[in-house]
Amino acid sequence: MKHYHLMGIGGIGMSGLARILRQDGHSVSGCDREVSELTQKLKREGIRVWQGHGPEHLEGVDVLVASTAIPESEPELVQARTLGIPVWRRIQVVAEILRGGYSLGVTGSHGKTSTTAMLASIFLAAGTDPTVLLGAELRLMGDSARVGQGPYRIAEVDESDPLFRFLELDIAVLTNLEADHVSPDGQPRPNYHPSFAALQEAVQSFAGRAKQVVYNGEARWQLLQELTQGCPRTSFGLHSGDCHAVKVELRPFGSQFELVWRGQVLGTVELQVPGEHNIRNALAAAAAALLAGLPFSAIQQGLAQYSGARRRFERLGQLNGALIVDDYAHNATKLQALLQAARHTGLRVRAVFQPHRFGRSEQEWPLYAQALELADEALILDVYSAGEAPLRLTSAQIAQRIVEHLKAKGRPACYQGWEETLIYLSQSAQPGELILTIGAGNVYKLGRLLASQEAKEVAG
Template identity: 30%
Template sequence: MNASERGKMASVSTSLLESQINCRPSRGHCVYFIGIGGIGMSAVARILIHEGCIVAGSDLRTSSLTSTLEEMGAKINTKQDGSFMSSETDMVVVSASISEDNLDLKTARKMGIKVVKYSQILGSLMKEKRGIAISGTHGKTTTSAMISTILKTAGLDPTFVIGGEVPDIGGNAHLGKGNLFVAEACEYDRSFLNLTPQVGVITNIEEDHLDYYGNIETIVHAFGDFASSISKEGLLVVNDNDNNIAAAVQKANCKVETYSLSNASDWYGEVLSGGSGLKRFRVLHNGKLFDEISLKIPGSHNVLNALAATAVCTFIGVDKDSIKNALSLFHGANRRFQIIGARNGITVIDDYAHHPTEIRVTLRAARELYPEKRIWCVFQPHQYSRTRHLLKEFSRSFQNANRVILADIYATRDNDYEKTAMNAMKLYEETRNTGMDIQYIPQLSDIVNVLYSGVRPGDIVMTMGAGDVWKVAYDLVSRF
């Protein structure tokens, strides 16, 4: 590379750095969100509204999130055809799922409006405070919600952006007056590398988002880069029983603390009771008793999430009584083992699980909570590519259910090849071959009809998926 080429490369690097630095809107700026109904996008939009920005945006689907934003003054449309893009717009924010052929995005670029990624603007917000970033294939939302709940209960008034609505603390976002910023850090598109946290968490690392990463080695490498992004004076809290994490943390330059349900870890959780599905456990820190904690939410995976939250908040300086009390009152995030209703002796639960591991641990928690009851699992696969890459794993994830109903695949970010290469019938056949009692019912409205006529008192109905399968849970409760 000659001097001229090196100069051009340096110029590009400098411009990219300046782009990250200059993506912070100020009071009075007009900010347009493409995909504003996304859980992370809506959270940042809420924060900017509170800061005095003028917020508008588009999303193909309306939801409670978009309704809340409209109540706060945001102008939202569902066309995404470029017609709503104002010449007064100062900045456009896009989620990772927005492609370059999106008409809103094309219009913004044609008009010369500055375009930034959601993760960039999230990173710019975090730089102004003491950042706490929670990453991992699973458990990010619950762990982020636990940490935010503890900090808020302790009177530290954190700012937070969470990938799920948490009713106990006012939703999925809050602009706090304190110096702490809690953010759920998504690994897709290496988005979490735009953050500059002082404290980080890695809950686990598994194969996911293979449409972007391709293989587990690339995923581990990205998490390694995330580990190296934690400031040297900070802390990285990691699951001790994950070989992929063990490889990733080799890049960390900060103090690392481990947690697990085995006593070799820095933070060790010893489950004392859980016959009812709800967990009481003893926490040991470096071999010494920290305290006993009880959780209202079921599952050993949530004990692990609570250990991570305890480690982070102890490092921040929260006393153990505040941690214990906050966790004992924690009711969880929406769409995380959320009981939608109980009618005629039938309990209907909704969960966001859309990865084989998430399905497996959630159904295991349900079986612990309801050992003698018949469990129906209504699963809507999320993405053709994820279903194709993890087909075998999905087929073996339903073992704690008595009956499974499979809906059509919810498409997002899928190209034509993926839609041709995979379909829900293939997952149905693979699952049926494992011996599961499974039905394939493509349409959600038909699923509600089948459930209404098939369930009986004492049954448990669980809807699972990252798409719109939650509608089945609400419609079924309404029918009852």
């Protein structure tokens, strides 16, 4: 057994790797610049975690695993290379885990977490005891990672890591593809491809190495059809494709539809999560499961019991009769899909949006603003930088442009700080409202405060 040391261990993906490596009998330690709920949880589970990075962490280490966000110039990483300690990126550890069985990997600009979680739920319902690596906590597993004894290995594959192109899978799932995680100025930086063309090339390589490909065949994603040309492939789509839906019934907090597989209606599927985007996610998961040989009854059961991953339309509680929901949506397409689903609840939608990363937000703010037109009220917070420095626009400038657009469209909107937002919503929340905290940063903490008695104390 080896001693693995994980830099950036506080990330949801890296923390999952730490748990799987530890349960496999390896010695595991790690470090992260920030203390978080995840790092505290790892400590309670017996994994040593340092705050901050430093070469002194390397004593006795056999393999150093660095997240994509760790630059090559980081002294701890430099020292590891000097000492001859193998340095792996996260995706290389994922590859090792997936090689251990029949592998299914899900990637795409959005929907990959929910699709992977649905796949995990289906394989759990089938009694296959799968190993799962997910980018969010799944209630059915009680964690973001699961070590199983069965032959199946299921993983969410982050397309922001250029090394994902080298994975070799039994089934690769492509949910969609947009110019997300693309450098705004063509300069190389962590978690960004230098260009959309480079991202497309990586997706094509990823698909070409898989034994079978499941891809979104809807007209909007025509590019995926081109990139998977020549691969053994199966398409899915809301209304067309090898796997599609008919008799769709959207409900306030879920849906029902009949699943069609290669021209044959297999039966009815019930979902506990709302929106057309989740029907698409379910169809992608169902197609992959059918290709892997699972029975439709397991698909029905698995999708019916799936109540969402953490931070994916996660119901946190109520405040003064208003429903508080948190969601990870951090690009414009995710944001629009979320708000469309929210409108189907019939409640007045109040969106608290925290833009994520300066590179993405500077490019996408007009699309954020357009999507937020679907909300009855929008409260814009500062950009969550994720370690990035502003490019041409400051956080305030991005927020103010979104607010100005919304006000021009007749939508109530404002840009303010956390404390002001917390107090304002605590005092104004009422029955018949849906308050959404939205973003990939730390905005979820605000949602949890709103859903707690602490918010009422602040207000009163």
